[in-house]
Amino acid sequence: MSFDVFHGVLFGVLALAIVAGALAVVLMPRITQSALFMAFTFLCVAGMFVLLGAETMAAFQVLIYVGAITVLILYGVMFTPQRTGHALFQTQTPWAAIFVAGLTLPAVVFAFSFRDAPLIREFGGDLVPLGTSLFGEYAFAFEIASVLLLAAMVGAIVLVKRDED
Amino acid sequence: MTVSVVPLGWFIALSAVLFFIACAGVLMRRNAVVILMCVELMLNAANLAFIAFSRRYGAADERGSVFVVFIFVIAAAEVAVGLAIVLAAYKNRPTVDVDEVRVLKG
Numbered sequence: 001m002s003f004d005v006f007h008g009v010l011f012g013v014l015a016l017a018i019v020a021g022a023l024a025v026v027l028m029p030r031i032t033q034s035a036l037f038m039a040f041t042f043l044c045v046a047g048m049f050v051l052l053g054a055e056t057m058a059a060f061q062v063l064i065y066v067g068a069i070t071v072l073i074l075y076g077v078m079f080t081p082q083r084t085g086h087a088l089f090q091t092q093t094p095w096a097a098i099f100v101a102g103l104t105l106p107a108v109v110f111a112f113s114f115r116d117a118p119l120i121r122e123f124g125g126d127l128v129p130l131g132t133s134l135f136g137e138y139a140f141a142f143e144i145a146s147v148l149l150l151a152a153m154v155g156a157i158v159l160v161k162r163d164e165d
Numbered sequence: 166m167t168v169s170v171v172p173l174g175w176f177i178a179l180s181a182v183l184f185f186i187a188c189a190g191v192l193m194r195r196n197a198v199v200i201l202m203c204v205e206l207m208l209n210a211a212n213l214a215f216i217a218f219s220r221r222y223g224a225a226d227e228r229g230s231v232f233v234v235f236i237f238v239i240a241a242a243e244v245a246v247g248l249a250i251v252l253a254a255y256k257n258r259p260t261v262d263v264d265e266v267r268v269l270k271g
Contacts, residue, residue, distance in 0.1 A: 004170055004171075007170050007171050008171060011171045011175060015175075015179045018179065018183055019179075019182055019183065019186065022183050022186040022187060022190075022206055023186060025187075025190060025199070025202055025203065025206060026186060026187070026189060026190035026193065026194065026199075026203065031196055031198055031199060034199050034202055035198075035202060038202045038205065038206065041183075041206060041209070042205075042209060045183075045209050045212070045213055048176070048179075048213060049213075049216055051170075051171070052176065052216055052217055052220045053220055054216045054219070054220060054230060056230075057212075057216055057230055057233055057234075060233075060234070060237060061209075061212075061237075064237050064240075064241060065205070065209065065237075065240075068241060069205060069240065069241060069244050072244055072245065072248060073198065073201060073202055073205075073244065073248070075248070076198045076201070076248040076251060076252070077198055079252055079255070080196075080197075080198060080251065080252070080255055080261045081259070081261070087195065088194065088195065089193045089194060089195065090192075090193060090194070090195050090263070090264055091264070092192070092193075093192075093193045096189060096192035096193050097189060097193065099192070100185050100188055100189040100192065103185060104181065104182065104185040107181040107184075107185065108178045108181050108182065110181075111174050111177035111178035111180070111181050112174035112177075112178060113174070114173050114174055114177060115173075116172045116173050116174065116221070126220075126227050126230055129227040129230075130227045130230050130231065130234070133227055133228060133230075133231045134231055134234060138231050141235065145235055145238040145239075148238065148239070148242055149238060149241065149242055151242075152241075152242035152243075152245050152246050153245065155246050155249070156245045156246055156248070156249035157249075159246070159249035159250060159252075159253045160249050160252055160253060
C-alpha cells in the first residue's frame with residue numbers, strides 16, 4: 001500500500017493543531033493564554049512522537065514539557081505583572097516578520113528534499129535501544145547532564161535570593 | 166511487510182514551520198516570559214526533527230533520541246535559569262518588557 005490514510009489524517013490534524021497552537025502562543029494578548037497554548041502545542045508534539053513510533057520520548061515530553069516546564073512558566077507568569085492595553089510587539093516587528101517569512105519558505109522546500117526511508121522497526125517502541133545507548137555509550141554525558149541540572153538549580157536559587165545577604 | 170507511513174519530508178517541514186513561528190515570537194514579543202515560551206517551542210521543533218531523522222535514518226541504537234533526552238535536560242535548566250533572571254530583573258526594575266530592560270546598554 002502506498003499511503004496509510006489513518007496515519008495521514010492523524011498527521012494532518014496534529015500538524016494543524018501544532019501550527020495553530022504556536023501561532024496562538026505568539027499572537028495571544030494575555031500571557032496566561034500563551035502559556036496554555038504552549039502546553040497544548042507540547043501535547044500535540046507528543047502525539048507526533050507517538051505517530052513516529054517513539055513512545056518513550058512522547059512520555060518524557062508529556063512529563064517534562066507539559067508537566068514541569070509549563071508549571072514553571074505559569075509560576076513565572078503569576079509572579080510578573082500582566083499589563084493589558086500595552087503594546088504587545090517590539091518596534092522591530094515588521095522587519096522580524098519579513099526576515100522570518102523569507103527564511104521559512106526555503107526551509108520548507110529544503111525539508112522535502114530529504115530522501116524518504118522506511119521505519120527502522122515497525123513497532124515495539126524505542127525504550128530498549130534508548131536505554132542501551134543512554135546508559136552504555138553515553139553514560140558519561142548522562143552524568144555530566146546531572147551536574148548541569150545541579151548547577152542550574154544552584155544558579156537559579158542564587159539569582160533569586162541575591163539581595164538577602 | 167512495512168506499512169508506508171507519512172513521508173519524512175512532512176515531519177521536517179512541520180518542524181521548520183514550528184521553529185520559524187517560535188523564532189518570530191522571540192523576535193517580536195515584548196514580554197520576557199513569552200520569549201522564554203517561544204524558545205521552548207524552538208527546542209521542541211528541533212526535537213521533532215531529531216526524532217523523525219532518528220526513526221528513519223538512524224542506526225538501531227536511537228542516537229537521535231539520546232540527543233533529545235539531553236535537549237530535555239538543557240531545556241529544563243534553561244527555563245529555570247531564564248525565569249530566575251527574569252524575576253531578578255523584575256525585582257530590580259518593575260518591568261518584564263525586554264524593550265525597557267536596558268541597564269547594561271551604554
